[in-house]
Amino acid sequence: xxxxxxxxxxxxxxxxxxxxxxxxxxxxxxxxxxxxxxxxxxxxxxxxxxxxxxxxxxxxxxxxxxxxxxxxxxxxxxxxxxxxxxxxxxxxxx
Numbered sequence: 001x002x003x004x005x006x007x008x009x010x011x012x013x014x015x016x017x018x019x020x021x022x023x024x025x026x027x028x029x030x031x032x033x034x035x036x037x038x039x040x041x042x043x044x045x046x047x048x049x050x051x052x053x054x055x056x057x058x059x060x061x062x063x064x065x066x067x068x069x070x071x072x073x074x075x076x077x078x079x080x081x082x083x084x085x086x087x088x089x090x091x092x093x094x
Contacts, residue, residue, distance in 0.1 A: 013077070018054075025052055 029048070036044070073093040075081060083089055 021052060 025048070028051075070092055072090045074088065075091050076083060076087070076089045078089075081089060
């Protein structure tokens with residue numbers, strides 16, 4: 001599940017969010033053998049499935065819309081642009 005205050009087309013990258021979740025899962029799962037034995041496999045699987053489940057994106061083709069007005073696009077993270085420092089780079093686009 002994507003965090004409530006973040007959106008797919010927001011300023012943060014989905015990849016960064018998923019990498020953060022992956023690292024959180026790794027540290028969260030680090031439990032002792034006694035803890036593993038005390039809880040059954042099904043309860044452990046159910047706990048982590050409910051905690052880290054990601055709802056797939058649903059696209060509704062019939063409800064698509066497009067805006068044909070010019071906008072500013074942030075291309076600062078484009079690996080093919082030679083940017084120096086933490087400068088922000090934008091371009092015009094549709």
